[in-house]
Amino acid sequence: MTQVQIAQLRKSYGHHEALHGIDIAMESGEFVVLVGPSGCGKSTLLRMIAGLEDVTSGAIAFDGRVMNLVPAKKRDIAMVFQNYALYPHLTVRENMGFSLKLRKVPLPERNARVEAAAESLGLGHLLDRFPRQLSGGQRQRVAMGRAVVREPALFLFDEPLSNLDAKLRVQMRTEIKQMHRKVKATMIYVTHDQVEAMTMGDRIVVMRDGIVEQAGPPIELYDRPANEFVAGFLGSPSMNMLDAVLSADGASAVLGDGSHVALPGHVEGGAGRALRLGLRPEDLLPSETGIPFEIDVIEPTGAETIVMLRNPAILGEGSLCLLLRERLPLAPGQELRIAPKPGAAHLFDPGSGTRIDPVLRSEPLRAAAR
Amino acid sequence: MTALHLRRAGMALAAILLLIWSLGPVYWALATSLMKPTDIAASPVNLVPPSITFEHYAKLVGGLFGQPDETGIWRDFLRALGNSLVLAGGATIATTAIAAIAAYAAVRLEFPGRNLVFYMIVATLAVPGYTVLIPLYRMMVGLGWVDTYGGIILIYISAYLPLSMWLMRSVYESLPLSIEEAAFLDGAGRLYTMVRIVMPLALPGLIAAAILTFLGAWGQFAVPLVFAPTAATKPLTVLIPEFATKNYVDYGLINAAGVFAMIPPALVVIFLNRFLLSGLMAGTGK
DSSP: OOOEEEEEEEEEETTEEEEEEEEEEEOTTOEEEEEOSTTSSHHHHHHHHHTSSOOSEEEEEETTEEOTTSOGGGSOEEEEOTTOOOOTTSOHHHHHHHHHHHTTOOHHHHHHHHHHHHHHTTOGGGTTSOGGGSOHHHHHHHHHHHHHHTOOSEEEEESTTTTSOHHHHHHHHHHHHHHHHHHOOEEEEEESOHHHHHHHOSEEEEEETTEEEEEEOHHHHHHSOSBHHHHHHSSSSOOEEEEEEEOTTSSEEEOTTSOEEEOSSBOSSOTTOEEEEEEOGGGEEEEEEEEEEEEEEEEEOSSOEEEEEEOHHHHTTOOEEEEESSOOOOOTTOEEEEEEOTTOOEEEOTTTOBEEOOBOOOHHHHHHHO | OOHHHHHHHHHHHHHHHHHHHHHHHHHHHHHHHTSOHHHHTOSSOOSSOSSOOOHHHHHHHGGGGTOOOSSOHHHHHHHHHHHHHHHHHHHHHHHHHHHHHHHHHHHHOOOTTHHHHHHHHHHGGGSOHHHHHHHHHHHHHHHTOTTOHHHHHHHHHHHHHHHHHHHHHHHHHHSOHHHHHHHHHTTOOHHHHIIIIIHHHHHHHHHHHHHHHHHHHHTOOHHHHHHOOSTTTOOHHHHGGGGBOSSOBOHHHHHHHHHHHHHHHHHHHHHHHTTOOTTTTTTSOO
């Protein structure tokens, strides 16, 4: 159980700065997911926490103790690597017991702990095999077992599931969450997969180009993305982004074809202010009175149907994605009128990309203020 | 005859030619070493010994078995064989050990001038040995290291280290860094990681470096010719040509000694080759 504080952390390689002052505080026992596109600095940050990369400036502290200069071997951290990094010349038992042997844990206790961990991961019958004799999923489990056996203060995961097939990935996702609930240690998990981030994290830290774009509980980030990048990054299919302008009364966004989308409140800036209107695919519903689009492509997945819509006046060359839970008799080329769910619109400033929160109009309050 | 048959026949022919090319001299040495001096000198030459004799071998090692020995050749021969083993063995162990450590430093440790140092060492591969023989000789005389095992082994190390380092560097570069990082996080220090994790994985490379160094040192002629003037350090490569004197070339003796000289390198290759396991790295990662 360890609190992790990261303050103004920077990392430079020569003249290139990879991390531009990261601030994150992680609670003891929390499962934090660092997520972002490749090159965003999430792996670098994780490796700095592990002690595998030097800190250029700023601080990393565990429970208030600054770790910047503490070597990796003394940080009491277990890490699961993307390529598992098992010792190829050692058996599963030796791989899992390596750290205990280094800590001079007596052989009987070492064996007991390795066997208990192996049992809980379903590796009991593989203890005397070598890594080369295992399947990808089994190697992944050994890598997890090697971490669990140590009972470390902090677990780090560097894209541990990216080499597994889709089905195994979903299964291991659940197992890692179960493991977290059981061992209750602080865990930091790096992934580029927003589904993994959403499903696993107590808290998600979305990174891009060496900065933190937004941090918070998954649903909060999903419902109130702080900027256009986070809005587009979380959620699959991702949020539709439309160019719009503000109406004269500041209460609706006007699309390219002149149709209005009601906003959940009032937006300052006056008529004609340029806006980016974000609409999640599941927040769009067919409606008799909605905006007309032409159906371009229909992708049924069984549980739900993804429909791609076109309307050059609103979208230009782009398309609008719609996620339907019910099965409607639709065909490409048909017209479909849709309307967003009330209050579902997200607004962003086209220049900075930051979120614009409409102000709820409340006449009595205004009167009181006067 | 189909095209396939022709191709097979062609390949078989090529294999046979290659075998004759590489094993022919070995057979020739063996056959000559078993022939009587009169058969060796016969014309036309005898491809197969008309009669087998072990007299040349007896001259070389007969003294060991209590045979009378007028020439004293066997003492010189055994001494030279021992010298060859000490020189080649010592050079192999030292070169491989230094290359293992130095190449690791060149790959994994960061220090200023790392690549410069490495490339300067490797660049000495391009310097022909004979060009430095004279200055080296003067240095060794000055240090009093001529005709000593240490001095000659030192020269061998300087000759074979660059190649071994180069080889080991590419071996280390092929090892995933994450395995070493996993060991650090497991609580291992740099040295422990190197000995317990890196070396076992680099073993095939170490063996290859050892084989190359041993074969090179075993066959080395120019260096011991200059630096091993007396029986104290003279190896087989220098002794055997001395069997050819001004008045008489003892082909039988030369070839019998040559056959003996082939045995240690052959044993080294056969024995060490077993450790050159392929697929040792399989199963590290995904």
